[in-house]
Amino acid sequence: MKIYLAGPEVFLPNAREILDEKISLTRVHGFTPVAPGDLTVAPSLSGREKGLAISAHNEALMLSADVIIANLTPYRGLSADVGTVYELGFMCARGCPAYAFTNVTDGLFERTSAWYGGDVREDAQGQQRGTDGLMLENCGFVDNLMLDGGIESRNGAVIRHEASRERLYTDLTAFQACLAIAARQLLS
Amino acid sequence: MKIYLAGPEVFLPNAREILDEKISLTRVHGFTPVAPGDLTVAPSLSGREKGLAISAHNEALMLSADVIIANLTPYRGLSADVGTVYELGFMCARGCPAYAFTNVTDGLFERTSAWYGGDVREDAQGQQRGTDGLMLENCGFVDNLMLDGGIESRNGAVIRHEASRERLYTDLTAFQACLAIAARQLLS
Numbered sequence: 001m002k003i004y005l006a007g008p009e010v011f012l013p014n015a016r017e018i019l020d021e022k023i024s025l026t027r028v029h030g031f032t033p034v035a036p037g038d039l040t041v042a043p044s045l046s047g048r049e050k051g052l053a054i055s056a057h058n059e060a061l062m063l064s065a066d067v068i069i070a071n072l073t074p075y076r077g078l079s080a081d082v083g084t085v086y087e088l089g090f091m092c093a094r095g096c097p098a099y100a101f102t103n104v105t106d107g108l109f110e111r112t113s114a115w116y117g118g119d120v121r122e123d124a125q126g127q128q129r130g131t132d133g134l135m136l137e138n139c140g141f142v143d144n145l146m147l148d149g150g151i152e153s154r155n156g157a158v159i160r161h162e163a164s165r166e167r168l169y170t171d172l173t174a175f176q177a178c179l180a181i182a183a184r185q186l187l188s
Numbered sequence: 189m190k191i192y193l194a195g196p197e198v199f200l201p202n203a204r205e206i207l208d209e210k211i212s213l214t215r216v217h218g219f220t221p222v223a224p225g226d227l228t229v230a231p232s233l234s235g236r237e238k239g240l241a242i243s244a245h246n247e248a249l250m251l252s253a254d255v256i257i258a259n260l261t262p263y264r265g266l267s268a269d270v271g272t273v274y275e276l277g278f279m280c281a282r283g284c285p286a287y288a289f290t291n292v293t294d295g296l297f298e299r300t301s302a303w304y305g306g307d308v309r310e311d312a313q314g315q316q317r318g319t320d321g322l323m324l325e326n327c328g329f330v331d332n333l334m335l336d337g338g339i340e341s342r343n344g345a346v347i348r349h350e351a352s353r354e355r356l357y358t359d360l361t362a363f364q365a366c367l368a369i370a371a372r373q374l375l376s
Contacts, residue, residue, distance in 0.1 A: 008322075010323075011322045012321065013322075013323075015323075043314075046328075047326050047328050048327050051328075051329055051333035051336065051337055052333075052337050052340060052341065054333055055333050055334055055336070055337020055338060055340075055341065056337065059341070062281075076265070076267075076300070076303065077264070077265030077266055079264075079265070079267075079270040080270055082267040082268055082270060082331055082332045082335060083333065083334040083335070085273045085274050086274075086280075086332070086335055086338060087277060087334060088274060088277065089274035089275060089276065090278065090281040091281070092247075092274075092278060093277070093282050094281050123201070134199045134200065134201075134264070135198075135200075135203075138235050139238060140235050140239075141236070143270055144274065145239035145240075145242055146243055146246060146270075146271040146274040146275060147270060147274055148239065148243070149239055149240050149242070149243020150274060150278075152243075153243065153244060153247070
């Protein structure tokens with residue numbers, strides 16, 4: 001059974017090292033890893049051509065996989081890396097079991113409230129809104145309800161872990177917890 | 189032919205008004221609109237139960253649709269609303285034609301460079317990196333390459349428009365451009 005390893009690790013200076021660690025851990029738990037970031041593109045390609053080649057490569061990898069584990073740790077802002085989120089939606093649409101983890105324990109509501117400096121108010125309909133009028137979801141989820149909902153409705157799991165700031169994208173404690181749950185649910 | 193209307197408009201104070209405007213424009217262009225945000229959930233439900241109900245409802249709506257138009261305008265940060273992105277990945281996996289628009293003309297690279305205050309440097313491998321070591325994609329796309337790549341590989345289009353700050357989420361100029369392209373490609 002093949003697991004697609006989605007996450008922003010591909011952007012790290014030591015991406016290869018962390019991806020290899022995830023690949024190794026996936027094997028230890030009895031799965032076959034499918035990891036993005038393996039494609040070597042010709043240096044002569046334009047940025048656009050490179051982007052399209054990597055996108056096509058990753059989509060082919062996803063089509064070859066049976067399961068997804070997505071790293072939803074907030075990335076350069078409030079929410080998960082959108083490349084990872086695209087992949088999560090993609091695999092959920094294919095009916096694949098989906099698991100996710102985040103290295104930040106605060107949920108979306110807490111993070112968004114902090115982003116507004118705590119200035120969040122309830123409107124006449126009982127919705128929480130920021131100073132710009134935009135609604136805050138308050139579902140107790142780690143991110144937008146489509147993400148958590150998509151995972152939970154497929155009997156998956158979303159694991160939270162508080163990593164140190166230095167290991168925000170390299171701490172694999174919660175990733176391993178996802179692997180253990182997936183092994184119990186899918187390999188027994 | 190049914191178009192799923194994905195975007196962060198559901199979070200606006202005047203969500204109903206903007207969604208109705210999008211629904212109306214979709215009909216004008218010869219399509220049947222499928223819009224999230226229509227579900228009324230029982231007030232007695234917990235936040236988690238509401239979230240799961242809305243997620244299930246939106247997934248059912250997507251399964252009833254043939255095409256997606258996604259509003260990828262940056263939302264509370266650098267990138268698109270992750271709920272919208274999940275839906276884009278979901279519809280792309282189903283093989284549906286996909287279109288997107290953004291009300292900000294700067295691409296992802298320009299926005300991310302600005303986020304780092306312009307302090308972006310090339311590493312030994314020729315990758316652009318921020319002060320935290322994280323890589324910047326430099327493909328000329330509006331957002332992460334999985335989003336633009338998924339749309340372009342399905343023969344879709346990504347339309348950029350510079351809306352005024354006040355109309356960042358309510359200006360439908362680029363949305364209408366998507367509808368016009370979709371009509372030309374799918375209804376003729």
